[in-house]
Amino acid sequence: MQREGLILAYSPLRGQEAAQIGSGIALDLARDFAFPTYRELGVAVAMGVDLVGYLASYLGIWHGGLYDPMASRFGSINAVVSGSVLHAVGWAKGAQLSGDGGVAVTYFGDGASSEGEVHEAMNLAGIDKLPVVFFCQNNGWAISLAAERQIAGGTVAGRAAAYGIEGVQIDGNDVIAVLHATRQALARARAGDGPTVIEAMTYRAGPHSTSDDPGRYRSLDDEQKWLSRDPIASFAERLRAEGIADEQFFLAASAEAARAADAVRAGLAALGDRPGEELFDFVFANPTATLQEQKHAWQESTHD
Amino acid sequence: MTESKSTVSGTPATHVRMQGALNLALKHALAEDDRTLVFGEDVAKLGGVFRVTDGLQETFGIDRVFDSQLAEASIIGMAVGLALHGYRPIPEIQFDGFAYPAMNQIVTQMARMNYRTRGAAPMPITLRLPSFGGIRAPEFHGESLESVLAHVPGLKVVSPSSPNEAYQLLRQSIADPDPVVFMEPKARYWNKAEFDPHVPVSDYLPIGRSRAVRSGKHVTLIAWGAMVAKCLRAAELAEEDGVEIEVLDLRWLKPIDVAGLEESVSRTKRAVVVHEAPFSGGLGGEVSSIITERCFDSLRAPVQRVAGYDVPYPSGALEDQYLPSVNRILRAVQRVLEYRRG
Known part of the structure; x- marks a missing residue:
């Protein structure tokens, strides 16, 4: 859609489908809450978020998208690397205080694991045994910097021990392994046994964003090696091998996916131009006199 | 704190310090709304380095008034997360200069969440920030951040000059649905002045009025x-x-x-x-x-x-x-x- 000019810039999740779908479907939508970054389309799909509203962010319509993060239990798209990790800890503190059994799941990557806020968040969560799951998608690359130049000691999950919390490194391309690990972490948090760091080892098969050029920093060999471990193809193979799904199933699934994608395309195209007034709305609950004056001045400037 | 105690018992207190007026405002806010929470470095057991939160944990318990770790970004990030959960956080950053490590959360998250979510996630956070100079303090214990903060879209910024203003403005800030940075003039904490916490809210000057x-x-x-x-x-x-x-x-x-x-x-x-x-x-x-x-x-x-x-x-x-x-x-x-x- 970006190549068709429908989307301005997009951060593709290709290669990380198992990590995102496997974790996203584990959440209890009645009481849990996910805190995404800007590459969690798969989690959004798994949690039933309005995809037109989600992708509207990449259309340049509204930074946080048009979906309702509170109703979706899927926080606002956050462009600040590690920006929402502490929010998950605060939300988990709220869940602990209110005793509602909710668990926060925060998504971040190997790059974000270098941010000080991630260390602060794990430390705080460990002290209060907060119901939060730190879901790190280690996709090998933070734009052009390889994970081995990002993570001293080689593992994000390994840090958990120092914070006195659980840490597991899993095959992030195995959707069943991801689902199990996430369910275990959610159950542990709900039981009052505190946070878990899940480090899902995966691969960003595409560029960082549609304006990135991975050819400048990694080899085709590297990409090919991971393509052989494509999470969707290998899960399909497994379903076939174990006799769980037949060709009929895959044909039906492909057709359904195509229909869903068409519906999203149509929905995005139907959004059309946005009212310019939105520039001024939502800064505060009620606009200040100065903002009202600026809005008025803007309105006059559009009548030239 | 004898001043505010006499006020609570109904005896009209004539003169209190700004610190006591702020303490009383927090006490009243905590008593009125279960969703309000007070936290920050040394605010609970110690009662805050300026004793503004003195006695609050004893009255309202460890769930409503608690000590934060020495990590300022976390104090604000925590406040944002709690607000997303439906609470009305009243965090304190101990000294204005300590807000610098929290600036990322203040500017990119607290100030923008309401806009980013198109009003779905308002941030009714009152950030108490002991501010300005005049107390012969070490480096970064006396700064004047108002022009930095006031320049950030989405933040409201206020500073009281007297005990009455301190009480009324803090009550208004806590009740407001938007994030407010409440800059308490450290040099005025201990000055006594006439004080009347019984002024009806309808008589308060509106937000944004001098x-x-x-x-x-x-x-x-x-x-x-x-x-x-x-x-x-x-x-x-x-x-x-x-x-x-x-x-x-x-x-x-x-x-x-x-x-x-x-x-x-x-x-x-x-x-x-x-x-x-x-x-x-x-x-x-x-x-x-x-x-x-x-x-x-x-x-x-x-x-x-x-x-x-x-x-x-x-x-x-x-x-x-x-x-x-x-x-x-x-x-x-x-x-x-x-x-x-x-």
Whole structure:
């Protein structure tokens, strides 16, 4: 859609489908809450978020998208690397205080694991045994910097021990392994046994964003090696091998996916131009006199 | 704290310190709304380094009033997450200079969440920030961040100048649905003044309104926080020479009371703005611009600014050289009074 000019810039999740779908479907939508970054389309799909509203962010319509993060239990798209990790800890503190059994799941990557806020968040969560799951998608690359130049000691999950919390490194391309690990972490948090760091080892098969050029920093060999471990193809193979799904199933699934994608395309195209007034709305609950004056001045400037 | 205790028991307290008024405002807010939470470094057991939160944990328990780890970004990030869960957080950052490590969360998250979510996730957070200088403190324990914070879309910024203002403004900030940075003038924590917490909320000045704390017809002095008291002192001295100074306590630094500035200066026709923050790029420039835009025809002299110098906040021994003094304020008053068009 970006190549068709429908989307301005997009951060593709290709290669990380198992990590995102496997974790996203584990959440209890009645009481849990996910805190995404800007590459969690798969989690959004798994949690039933309005995809037109989600992708509207990449259309340049509204930074946080048009979906309702509170109703979706899927926080606002956050462009600040590690920006929402502490929010998950605060939300988990709220869940602990209110005793509602909710668990926060925060998504971040190997790059974000270098941010000080991630260390602060794990430390705080460990002290209060907060119901939060730190879901790190280690996709090998933070734009052009390889994970081995990002993570001293080689593992994000390994840090958990120092914070006195659980840490597991899993095959992030195995959707069943991801689902199990996430369910275990959610159950542990709900039981009052505190946070878990899940480090899902995966691969960003595409560029960082549609304006990135991975050819400048990694080899085709590297990409090919991971393509052989494509999470969707290998899960399909497994379903076939174990006799769980037949060709009929895959044909039906492909057709359904195509229909869903068409519906999203149509929905995005139907959004059309946005009212310019939105520039001024939502800064505060009620606009200040100065903002009202600026809005008025803007309105006059559009009548030239 | 004897003052606020006598107030709570119904005996009209006549004089309290700003610190006591703030403590009482927090007490009342915690009692009225279960969703309010007070947290920050050393606020619970110790009662805060300025004792503003003294006794609150004893009264409201460890779930409502708790000590934060020594990680300022976490204090704000935690507040954002709690607000997303439906709470009304009242975090404290111990000293204004300690807000620097939290700036990422303040600017990119707390200030923008309501906008980013199109109003779905409002941030009813009141960030208490002991602010400004005048207490001979170590480095980064006395800063003036108001122009930095007021420039961030989505933040409201306020500073009280007296115990009554402190009580009312803190209650209003906590009740407000938007994030408010509440800049408490450290130098005024221990000054006693008349206090009445029983003023009906309907009699409070609205958010964004300034207050004339002294009327005069020759020149308007505009200030906030601890500088209001200094301007009042300057006004008293000027009165001996027959100069009647109006002192406008701006109170809200975002939103600024444009109408109030216009009303006062169009009467007095002369204005001096006073602040502790460095001169260049300080909020005095904004105030001066507003006055020039609104009162150009009635102005008899260019608006003057009395401010800190463009230097890092100095050590205690040099503090008095840095802060606007009554003498510097009076010299600026003299400049606008004696100004003649060339």
